[in-house]
Amino acid sequence: MKFLYKYGTIIAIVVVISFFSITLDSFFTYANFSDILRSISIVTLVAIGITFSLIVDGFDLSVGSTVSLATIASASALVLHRQELFVALIVPLLLGVLVGLLNAFLIIRLRLPDLLATLAVMYIINGVQLTYTKGFSIYNDMPLPEGGTAPGKFIPSFLFIGQGELFSIPFSVLLMLFVVVCAHLFLTYTKFGRLFYMTGENREAARLTGIPVDRYRTIAYMISGLFAALAGIVLASRIGTGQVSAGASLLMDGVAAAFIGFSVFGAGKPNVIGTLLGSILIGVLLNGLTMMNVPYYAQDIIKGMILIFALALSHIVKK
Amino acid sequence: MKQIVHSFGDVTVLNGVNFHVQPGEVHALLGMNGAGKSTLMNILAGHLQATSGAIDIDGRSYTFSSPRDAKRAGIGHVVQEVDAALFPALSVYENVLAEQIVEQPNMLFSKMNKRAFVLQLLERVGLAHVSPDALVQTCSLHEKQLILLARVLSSSARYIILDEPTASLSEEETKRLFAMIEQLKAQGVSFIYISHKLHEVKRICDRMTILRDGTVVYEGDVSLPTEEIVRHMVGRQPETRNTFAREKSEETIFEVKQLYIPKTKTTVDLAVRRGEIVGIAGIVGAGKTELAESIIAHVNTTGERIVRGKKQTWTSPKDAIEAGVCLIPEERRKQGLFMNETVEKNLTVRLLSNISKWQWINKRRERTIATSLISSLHIRPSSPTALAKNLSGGNQQKVVIGKWLQTNSDVFLFDEPTKGIDVHAKEEVFSIIRSLAEEGKAIIYFTSEFQELLRIAHTIYVMVDGRFIKKIDAQEATYEQLVHDTTGGDMR
Structure with a gap:
């Protein structure tokens, strides 16, 4: 049981890849793997944000709608306002941090339960992006209600984030790896990271030890929002449009990845490497299922079951 | 209750106890912590089953296998933590009738048909002014206690256990409670009154039984002089005077003035000198933990704190720690340790700034510090990577203390540091505290184990109900005197 707990995720990834490779001809190809990695990169960014909120013993349900908001924000900056790359990046990132601050305010100052507070924020943010776009996606040369077409377009430098390649590796994958490595080093080897974990492990003991727990919790929610926004930028760049509610499905994927990650190598707590493996497992599985013509709505059933399995496994081992 | 024997494993906590309560009397059950009072009452209330012995009530013999059996036989239990027994979001009516609702055979529950009954019960316990429709969460602690009493009376209990009923009551509320007890007594209800407050026992009780180490050492009238009662409770204590040099400097290093304790709504003044060990003696519920948490600013409070002559404003424990004042809390698992982290990480959590550069932790230096702390404190297992939750209580306590040893802390607050640890670990904790004092640190030691203070x-300082009532030189203090003072023996 212990062994299954520690290495279960890795075994599952290997099994799933071998299974799809044998049954599907087009699965084990460079093109497909590159595609899988691109989609994983977005989920991983979201999941790392969730991991931060889990580390401080919190929870952030608003990440999915923050992704959508960021997607719309960068699309709007480029297409509707004809802004340069810098603005198209900084506006969504700032919005993400603001959402994190709002969550932190509700949870830490007003002492609302984290699940409910972020659930409410999730709906608010989702409503905001729908209201702003009146429910329509933002795309190149889109007609404007006041006549004419949109002045700007998705500029190549922006599209490079989600579609470009460096040394024949997708740029978004490199970005994800960079973020994973940084977050991992930060959490494992720095004082900040250590105190994040201490805050989540035992808040009262942390406070009595002189750790400014409220500050760390606030920062964790801000990081969660920031990474969700980054994921939104990559998503917008990858599909080349600002699609409404594009991030909705990423919440479940991210949560599942982060919880699967608990168990990896027996860590027993949220960790970035585990989260990465969790999102690889989900990414591979979803890709294979799609290729086997399992409809996307049925895939939700499988995602839910994976999450339950991951939760049950970590719960049993804890006892 | 006749010849009650009870053992937990190999440990016999009740050794053939005979306990008699007459109808219509208030009977005090006295004894120090660990004398067996709670065990005896848990047996009477059906929470525990005695290893041997018999319970006779009004001429009938009973064996209780559950609290329900005890209730049916007429035993009522008003627990000390009333909130644990009430449903805050339900009405007074439903709370009073909780047992009836559980017991009634049909599923439907009519609010109206028992209204008169509830009103009568509320009147009996002096809550005629409280509406049965009010929610319990809006009631005061005193009212909640009486609601619980009304519930106990609803099942026509004739023997009611009151466990430390006045622990959190004001003087006025205590008076009202006593009036209530007198009234019910006149109606033929008996009470078993457990308290550490001897002056109250003398005021309200008719007779008393004193337990010591699981044996009855006295049964009879409450008019016994307080000194005699204390002597019975304490027994013959080995003279454990300390032998170490009691040197302390004249320099006051830390002082609090008019520090407000929110829980007890009192203020205290306290000063410690360099190298001094100040003991705060008080029974459970005297407000020691609340004082410690107020000093360290873990709770919101007001008052002056002066460190080395400088006035300070603290809003969180972080400020206190930066000024050199730290707390080793009472609940070490809940408040002191990161249970799922390693011993090493627990020990170095306050030292991370010293061992990291640009936030980056130097793991080799961390290991060096952890190993040296582990060996100097004799922490077992001696592995720095052992998880804190896998250590014994005594070793966990050493980890909690060890966290502060290499910091710049000058003032150490120890809240019940020997709670739940074995004799050997206790000695080790004492020697750590002594060597801290010898190094010139100041110690404030909160405990209900008074022998430790004598050592x-x-x-x-003697603490009663959130106030210091006395300051004694430890050389002149005796155990009996401390028990006498902390139980409010001098109070009228």
């Missing part, structure tokens, strides 16, 4: 303290 290590220089000065002892």
Whole structure:
């Protein structure tokens, strides 16, 4: 049981890849793997944000709608306002941090339960992006209600984030790896990271030890929002449009990845490497299922079951 | 209750106890912590089953296998933590009738048909002014206690256990409670009154039984002089005077003035000198933990704190720690340790700034510090990577203390540091505290184990109901005197 707990995720990834490779001809190809990695990169960014909120013993349900908001924000900056790359990046990132601050305010100052507070924020943010776009996606040369077409377009430098390649590796994958490595080093080897974990492990003991727990919790929610926004930028760049509610499905994927990650190598707590493996497992599985013509709505059933399995496994081992 | 024997494993906590309560009397059950009072009452209330012995009530013999059996036989239990027994979001009516609702055979529950009954019960316990429709969460602690009493009366209990009923009551509320007890007594209800407050026992009780180490050492009238009662409770204590040099400097290093304790709504003044061990003696519920948490600013409070002559404003424990004042809390698992982290990480959590550069932790230096702390404190297992939750209580306590040893802390607050640890670990904790004092640190030691203060303290403050009622030089203090003072023996 212990062994299954520690290495279960890795075994599952290997099994799933071998299974799809044998049954599907087009699965084990460079093109497909590159595609899988691109989609994983977005989920991983979201999941790392969730991991931060889990580390401080919190929870952030608003990440999915923050992704959508960021997607719309960068699309709007480029297409509707004809802004340069810098603005198209900084506006969504700032919005993400603001959402994190709002969550932190509700949870830490007003002492609302984290699940409910972020659930409410999730709906608010989702409503905001729908209201702003009146429910329509933002795309190149889109007609404007006041006549004419949109002045700007998705500029190549922006599209490079989600579609470009460096040394024949997708740029978004490199970005994800960079973020994973940084977050991992930060959490494992720095004082900040250590105190994040201490805050989540035992808040009262942390406070009595002189750790400014409220500050760390606030920062964790801000990081969660920031990474969700980054994921939104990559998503917008990858599909080349600002699609409404594009991030909705990423919440479940991210949560599942982060919880699967608990168990990896027996860590027993949220960790970035585990989260990465969790999102690889989900990414591979979803890709294979799609290729086997399992409809996307049925895939939700499988995602839910994976999450339950991951939760049950970590719960049993804890006892 | 006749010849009650009870053992937990190999440990016999009740050794053939005979306990008699007459109808219509208030009977005090006295004894120090660990004398067996709670065990005896848990047996009477059906929470525990005695290893042997019999319970006779009004001429009938009973064996209780559950609290329900005890209730049916007429035993009522008003627990000390009333909130644990009430449903805050339900009405007074439903709370009073909780047992009836559980017991009634049909599923439907009519609010109206028992209204008169509830009103009568509320009147009996002096809550005629409280509406049965009010929610319990809006009631005061005193009212909640009486609601619980009304519930107990609803099942026509004739023997009611009151466990430390006045622990959190004001003087006025205590008076009202006593009036209530007198009234019910006149109606033929008996009470078993458990308290550490001897002056109250003398005021309200008719007779008393004193337990010591699981044996009845006295049964009879409450008019016994307080000194005699204390002597019965304490027994013959080995003279454990401390032998170490009681040197302390004249320099006051830390002082609080008019520090407000929110829980007890009182203020205290306290000063410690360099190298001094100040003991705060008080029974459970005297407000020691609340004082410690107020000093360290873990709770919101007001008052002056002066460190080395400088006035300070603290809004969180972080400020206190930066000024050199730290707390080793009472609940070490809940408040002191990161249970799922390693011993090493627990020990170095305050030292991370010293061992990291640009936030980056130097793991080799961390290991060096952890190993040296582990060996100097004799922490077992001696592996720095052992998880804190896998250590014994005594070793966990050493980890909690060890966290502060290499910091710049000058003032150490120890809240019940020997709670739940074995004799050997206790000695080790004492020697750590002594060597801290010898190094010139100041110690404030909060405890309800008074023998410990006689061994290590220089000065002892006696705390009762959130106030210091006395300051004694430890050389002149005796155990009997401390028991007498902390139980409010001098109070009228």
